[in-house]
Amino acid sequence: MISEIKDKTEFQAFTPEPIRVLSDEGEWVAPFELDLDEATLKRFYAEMVAARMLDEKFIILIRTGKTSFIAPHAGHEAAHVAIANAVQKGHDWLFPYYRDGGLWLAMGTPPSEIFGQMLGNAADPAKGRQMPSHPGSKPLNIFTACSAIASHIPPAAGAAISMKLRNTGQVVVCSFGDGATSEGDWHAGVNFAAVQGAPAVFVCENNRYAISVELTHQTASHTVADKAHSYGIPGYRVDGMDVLASYYVLKDVVERARAVHGTALVELEVYRYGPHSSADDDSRYRPKAEVEAAKQRDPIIRLRKFLERQGWWNETAETELRAGIAHDLNTALEQAEAAGEAPAEWMFEDVLSSRPWHLEEQRRLVLEELR
């Protein structure tokens, strides 16, 4: 229980209630002292607002027909900002999934690259190969997301085993939704990492819905964190709409994984405000009142209330912050749009390390057609 925690480095696994640091009203409820400075807290706040505004931008992209697909992440911002701040950026590796738009941004990915991927055009470092909302970045060690649910769990385990075998001092943080925990590959991957003692932190962004299937139809486990019992690793249940609780627990778990090559599971309880994707209508399976109730726990409003209590935030600061983010996102989107379409020549690149005869023939056929 949180009330038993005397020090933030002693978070207990398998607590009956989610670990919280801030109440819904933004009051400090943790039994340890705040040790983050004003600038850090303001940065967490700014990153969450930017993540929300990025999501709003994604919605505009789909409504204006500029993209074909989005996976909305509003409601997941605290989880995303907490993960980004718990890792050593560019040193540790992330294995994200498609609802990690805010994480993608908070890691420091240039927004023009994010928009390039969302547009699938020449501004996409991944060359327009995948549908939108699939994060990835080699310079930031963000393993390019794959649509196939939980298929990134065994690769995440493999990278963590490589880190352990070579003692690189790195950690893998692998994120996924609650539905992923039903896939065989999820269990296979978590088990292999755990039995090898690999430095992997598996983070479930549990928003209780796998498209329309509610958690009680997904698993008989009381919590996702409980599943860690099966693999002999700790499982932490955290209020994932509390950025400070999420950050403190993740930071603790990531550093422990780094120090002792330990594997862990962290369940961040979040809520998805929007539909599963731009192709989904969530009013078919959940009441509006439930969505509205979840918004009462909003991670951004909660941290803002805390900052205001500390005397560190006001309406002027809010207006300035939002104007600055809006400007940056608009500029980045313009930049991405200016890059133009992904060239047809890219279609046959990066299949293999070099192009064998059959791909050369197939490529020629397409280029002749376009001539």
Next chain:
Amino acid sequence: MPTLTMIGAINAALSEEMSRDERVVLFGEDVAKRGGVFLATEGLQQKFGPDRVLDSPLSEAAIIGAAVGMAAHGLRPVAEVQFADYVFPGIDQLFSQAAKLRYRSGGQFTAPMVVRMPTGGGVKGGHHHSQSPEAHFAHTGGLKVVVVSTPYDTKGLLKSAIRDDDPVIFMEPKRLYRAVKEDVPGDDYLIPIGKAAVRREGRDITLVSYGGSMVETLKAAEEMAVAGINPEVIDLRSVMPWDKEAVLNSVAKTGRLLMISEAPHTASIASEVAATVSEELFDQLYAPAIRVTGFDIPYPYAQDKLYMPTVTRILNTAKRVLDY
């Protein structure tokens, strides 16, 4: 020069590559302490230590998927799937992750890895120790697929596979593991992936095969020679990419193609080669390109030998091509 079986050649290739490159690691079910159920990795954990030769949990998804992550992170993993028939729980890892990682990331991440697996029939293994699933792999862009037939090739091709920058499925016909011994040089030699070998030169008909069926194909060729027919025999060795140039050069000379493979008939490598020859050499053929293959049925236990192309079936079908 050492005389080795195919198993010996695999062991030698792995040992040499592990000595040459410390990034090479081996893992899979039973590969470390026991040295593999076929003993392909025997002695390697003792030689290279437990950090480079690992026993994995019993999970093909974990084995293949972990290889993807290790490879992306900078290792050169050689994963063993105990039987090709058991690759299916790991297929999502092969198809969704290994095959597409380079492409989906725009070349930012790659998976230079080898997945070894014993393949094919002839050992009374029933459905799940006899199949030849290479066409599944070849049908998914982003993978390379090798099927070996001799100890000499096995060493050279496995070393090439380990050094290759792409995911390579390395298929070892289990009925050939200890069938023959041949001279395998102890030095460092490579056989390129994608290059076929002409096993016998001839002018009358081109027999193209690979893997386990090379045994019956070569026997059939000998019997044809006794009967006064002079067949050319090509061993594809790699089925993705396969050596179109070698096959077309031969068929341009003989005007007749017989494709032989123990894999199931429909949508097979044999079909692919036959279709390509028909497309490219239509006006130079004296007969249609014909396939002798396994059948579109679950692999039977009782008729283990009858499932695979027999010498008799190859000869009978060759006669159809020759008499056309």
